[in-house]
Amino acid sequence: PDISLGEFISSEFHQYLTVKKPLLDEDEVDEREKVINWLTKQHPYLNTIGSNQLNYLSVQGWNSFERLSNDHQTTYIQNGFINLLEKVFVSKINKNKIELNTIVKQISIDEQQQYVNITMLKNNNQQLLVYQAKHVVCTQSLGCLKQSMHEMFIPPLPYPKQVSIQKLGFGTINKIFLVFSQPFWDVDFERFHFLWNTNRSNTEWKLKCFMNTPYDSQWCKSISSFYVHHRLSNVLVTEISGENSKYIEQIPDELLLVGFQELLCHFYPDNESPIAKQIIRSQWYNQTFIHGSHTFIRIGSHIHDIKQLAMPCTNAKSAEPLILFAGEGTHERFYGTAHGAYLSGIREAKRIIQLYTS
């Protein structure tokens, strides 16, 4: 049976502790527990899928995910990811063929199953457009499918596909940039890590500045490190994943700024942290057209669910694909990645080309 990655790691750790405990004093055991807790939050897979809980992740799913040989390297794209899309793809497509700022509201298969109707809203929802197509490739995120599949597709998606959409996980990772007037940290610092206590007194630890506010401060336990921005030496960056990542999206910037100051002072008392002058952050969960960041194989789901998501809806008579599915969540080895999204688009384009060439 499948178990979670978290259960697997903690059972291995407890076996290790059983052997080592007679040789260690209480503080040494405590230290090791803190490090394991930190390691489970730092696990590189968590950042790949936008979860903060190894307990949600299927071991089988983790094994099915393929890492690239240069996985540990970070490649920075000048002027951001949008620039890559512009240069490599969009510039090669006739602009008249792209409907920008247009929301797809409904995708319906015609009764005779000859074509697909796509109903769209344009110009700030003022203009209704309907396209007819022989084939439609849908690439909205799994987060969007979870939210809107029942209203979007007529007739409803096949039941096994609906179940897979519900079962698979769609995580959220957010990046937070704190801009300071000047660095307050030591010049040779590239990254600092937070070792959170795992004992009870720590679970009750709260940010003082959050008292008398409607917000809880447990989210800060998901912050496990800060690093100095690769180009801007006065900017600290952190990442937060999972439920706590969704939670802090609703907290106002002003409160987060003081919260981060208190957190940095707590872990780095030697160099008293000033309040950052600006906070810049993503809020992927509350973005209507993504609702999160990455697909992952949640405990209870399976690689078959990714394959199921990728299956086209076909014409009942001719078995020709009418509605096809691409996007990161449909790639069985590279789900959660830009290269997975790209390759899935090629896969579906080939499926259509084959139909007309074979």
Ligand SMILES: Cc1cc2nc3c(=O)[nH]c(=O)nc-3n(C[C@H](O)[C@H](O)[C@H](O)COP(=O)(O)OP(=O)(O)OC[C@H]3O[C@@H](n4cnc5c(N)ncnc54)[C@H](O)[C@@H]3O)c2cc1C
């Ligand atoms: C913080 C962060 C860091 C990441 N880092 C990496 C990394 O280092 N390496 C890596 O490989 N991947 C990374 N990823 C993941 C990668 O960005 C995604 O997997 C990839 O962009 C997914 O592409 P996609 O085409 O499947 O989906 P998307 O990029 O989500 O595209 C779907 C499009 O559909 C549109 N859409 C949705 N609903 C509708 C609708 N109803 N009508 C009209 N349009 C609609 C959306 O606006 C969107 O433009 C990262 C993601 C995040 C959030």
